[in-house]
Amino acid sequence: NAGVMQNPRHLVRRRGQEARLRCSPMKGHSHVYWYRQLPEEGLKFMVYLQKENIIDESGMPKERFSAEFPKEGPSILRIQQVVRGDSAAYFCASSPVGVEGNGYTFGSGTRLTVV
Amino acid sequence: RKEVEQDPGPFNVPEGATVAFNCTYSNSASQSFFWYRQDCRKEPKLLMSVYSSGNEDGRFTAQLNRASQYISLLIRDSKLSDSATYLCVVQSRDSNYQLIWGAGTKLIIKP
Numbered sequence: 188n189a190g191v192m193q194n195p196r197h198l199v200r201r202r203g204q205e206a207r208l209r210c211s212p213m214k215g216h217s218h219v220y221w222y223r224q225l226p227e228e229g230l231k232f233m234v235y236l237q238k239e240n241i242i243d244e245s246g247m248p249k250e251r252f253s254a255e256f257p258k259e260g261p262s263i264l265r266i267q268q269v270v271r272g273d274s275a276a277y278f279c280a281s282s283p284v285g286v287e288g289n290g291y292t293f294g295s296g297t298r299l300t301v302v
Numbered sequence: 303r304k305e306v307e308q309d310p311g312p313f314n315v316p317e318g319a320t321v322a323f324n325c326t327y328s329n330s331a332s333q334s335f336f337w338y339r340q341d342c343r344k345e346p347k348l349l350m351s352v353y354s355s356g357n358e359d360g361r362f363t364a365q366l367n368r369a370s371q372y373i374s375l376l377i378r379d380s381k382l383s384d385s386a387t388y389l390c391v392v393q394s395r396d397s398n399y400q401l402i403w404g405a406g407t408k409l410i411i412k413p
Contacts, residue, residue, distance in 0.1 A: 220401075229306075229389060229405035230346065243400065278345055291401065293345035 189214070191281050192261075193294035200269045200301050208264040208297045212281030218242075219262045220291060221254060224276045236262055269301045305329060306392050306404040313409050315380055322376045323407045325390030332402075334393040335366055337375050339386045340406065346389055349375075377409075385411045 192211040200206050212219050218237055222230040232246040236256040247254065251269075256262040266273055276298050280291035308325045315321045327335075335352035350357065352364040352373050363376040373390055390404040 222403075227310075227405075229403040230401075231403075232400050235400065276343075291348075293347070295345050298343075 191216075191279055191292050191294035193277075193279050193297050195297060196295060198297055198299050200299065202270055202301055203268050206266040206269050206273070206299055208266075208277050208279075208299070209261040210264070210279030210281075210294055211261040212279075213292050216281035216283050216292070218282045218284065219256050220280045220282075221262070221264050222278045222280065224278060224296075226275075230278065233264070266299075269299070271301050274299055274301045304404075305402045306390055308388075308390050308404040308407045310405060311408040311410075313407065315409065315411055317380060317382055317411055317413050319380055320376065320378050321380055321409065322374055323388055323390075323409075324372050324374050325404050325407075326370075326372045327390075327392045327402075328371070329392065329394050329396070329402075330371060331396050332371075332392045332394040335364075335373050336391040336393075336401075337362075337364055337373075338389040338391055338403075340389055341386050349388070380409075380411045382411050382413060385409055 191213055194209050220235050221233040224230050234247050234254045235243040239258050251267045253265045276296045278296045279294045282291045306327050337349040338346040339349045340346045350359050350364050352366050356365040361378045365374045387406040387408045389406045392402045
């Protein structure tokens, strides 16, 4: 009964490289959410996806960031040409439905460090 | 003004004491409220939902004041294992049911 699986746990990239973060939701969950957490700050919503659909990407930076949740396989958060300011913890959460009242189940996060 | 505001702390509290945190929210249309707990460098975990009539789960009591737009969390007989950051979370229909997070209140329980 695996929970939300994120990998890698830690990722180090040099400035200008690409970062790919993966998230496999809990079994039976079809809604995925990505959050970013900077040190000493709360979680900031980035994007909400269902299979093959981006429902809400209002929290995604306009450039360099993209997300997908294909029919098969995990959800991917992709950051192109990383900069030092992208260093953060990126958490993925999933839920069985995307409506009010449901708390989410989080993955353990990916800690991205840009050097 | 932030949508969800919390005192960042830290709250340094002796073991066995009672501690309370408040959280204020700005969107009067908010409908669902939660407290999450986050241990250092780990993922947030749901502690409890907050209901209009107030609710209790063991040593934890959550209350909602819609008129003043704040939520509270009370921890009785605090344990060393309660040391964590407590995150206030708000959800509303007009933000597409997204969870809006406070920055958290850090609690340190001392022996």
